[in-house]
Amino acid sequence: MQNEKKNKRIDLRVSEKQKTKIEKDAEHFGMKVSEYLLYLAEHKQVVVISAGKELVEAVYLLNQKLNQYDNYPIFPLQDARDIISNSLTGIAKKMKGRE
Amino acid sequence: MSILKFVDRTPKTISQMYTYLTDPEKTDIGGIFGIGINPRMAVEEINFAQLVYYRDKLEHPYIQIIFSFDKNLFLSLATLRKICMEIGYVLMPDERQVLGAIHYKETNHIHCHYILNYVGIQGNLYRQKYSVKYYKERVNEILASYKLTEIIIN
Numbered sequence: 110m111q112n113e114k115k116n117k118r119i120d121l122r123v124s125e126k127q128k129t130k131i132e133k134d135a136e137h138f139g140m141k142v143s144e145y146l147l148y149l150a151e152h153k154q155v156v157v158i159s160a161g162k163e164l165v166e167a168v169y170l171l172n173q174k175l176n177q178y179d180n181y182p183i184f185p186l187q188d189a190r191d192i193i194s195n196s197l198t199g200i201a202k203k204m205k206g207r208e
Numbered sequence: 209m210s211i212l213k214f215v216d217r218t219p220k221t222i223s224q225m226y227t228y229l230t231d232p233e234k235t236d237i238g239g240i241f242g243i244g245i246n247p248r249m250a251v252e253e254i255n256f257a258q259l260v261y262y263r264d265k266l267e268h269p270y271i272q273i274i275f276s277f278d279k280n281l282f283l284s285l286a287t288l289r290k291i292c293m294e295i296g297y298v299l300m301p302d303e304r305q306v307l308g309a310i311h312y313k314e315t316n317h318i319h320c321h322y323i324l325n326y327v328g329i330q331g332n333l334y335r336q337k338y339s340v341k342y343y344k345e346r347v348n349e350i351l352a353s354y355k356l357t358e359i360i361i362n
Contacts, residue, residue: 139331161260169244169329194249197256
């Protein structure tokens with residue numbers, strides 16, 4: 110849907126309370142209001158991966174650290190990387206399964 | 209001469225691009241590296257970061273940058289990898305996953321494709337932080353340290 114040209118507008122009226130809630134929820138997920146509403150329209154619900162953002166950062170830093178040992182293969186680095194990647198894939202599948 | 213090129217809006221999906229970059233006729237596991245990412249499962253890790261930040265349906269989920277060495281270069285793959293990785297760090301505007309693939313087989317123009325996740329590890333979208341000239345100058349510093357032909361800056 111996102112590859113389609115976005116040349117149409119939707120204007121809608123909401124109450125003060127609804128506006129506050131929508132804005133607060135969008136902010137909670139780090140999204141703009143328009144992104145949040147479009148995401149809900151496409152996915153029906155927003156699923157939160159607990160500590161997902163921290164996990165992304167941790168894996169990023171770990172991969173950086175493992176790079177330092179690429180020239181000194183003291184243990185099967187690639188296997189360690191793959192275990193982590195497969196875990197992330199598993200989480201992503203579960204998340205998508207809930208949509 | 210060496211060349212640095214920013215490629216906008218490649219029509220390939222991230223999976224299609226990964227297949228192209230890791231083509232065994234162009235490179236092998238020694239020519240593929242990651243910065244903050246598992247090179248063998250880069251697509252999965254890029255997708256996961258985008259999913260966590262609710263950016264899993266981006267029209268352009270990655271940025272591609274190509275660095276090309278001068279023609280007829282004779283360096284070991286380990287040295288090429290080291291240079292390309294150093295350049296990769298220069299091209300990162302902030303903390304985001306970068307996949308590098310050196311296409312060195314059957315070519316006179318060895319080059320490295322860099323794929324930068326459009327979504328940073330803090331969820332921030334890609335913005336080219338500096339001018340192309342700035343990046344070329346920084347890359348030239350690396351090339352000069354290896355006594356390699358530099359990029360011509362206009």
